[in-house]
Amino acid sequence: AQSVTQPDIHITVSEGASLELRCNYSYGATPYLFWYVQSPGQGLQLLLKYFSGDTLVQGIKGFEAEFKRSQSSFNLRKPSVHWSDAAEYFCAVIANNNAGNMLTFGGGTRLMVKP
Amino acid sequence: NAGVTQTPKFRVLKTGQSMTLLCAQDMNHEYMYWYRQDPGMGLRLIHYSVGEGTTAKGEVPDGYNVSRLKKQNFLLGLESAAPSQTSVYFCASSYSRLGEQFFGPGTRLTVL
16 A cells, blocks of 8 residues: 655754755555645645656745655755745655545644744 | 635534534535544545545545535535544545645544
């Protein structure tokens, strides 16, 4: 079965610093990969997705992610964090031969931003 | 466009009580989903629907039932609530199987 691991439960960075959130997936073939963000008390919003092609994908709010097949990773990055980026971030995967539509989420990484 | 809406926003139940959570979307999406969110576990799929009149089980379906009588609505029912069902419930919808899922604001349910 597919699974998603986000090794960091909490991360704190200073405003203006760079950010990298880690995501590893377990699946035999190339999955469809997503990053979602959840602001406090809100639902989830899609930041970016990878289906195929260029392994570096750009998303909203200045985020990008890189798919590395050899490492089974899809890490999220941002060059300069803003205080408004404080939120919880979820990596998710759909196996591309899964007829059951199941989007599998990682456990999430809570980002805190220091002024 | 309201997007995806959920009612109620908060609810407290006693063990054994029943309730229904309503999800509505105005984007004409075929696919709709119910998730529960528990600390450290991300979101887990309870049930989903690929169109009006169809439903299917997700990862954690036990203790829940769903109905999709109208394309825009997806109902989640708890027939006999248990404390283990204390959680935040999210509804989502998408145009296609691989399309972006749009999420509602969530319902916080506490079962005493």
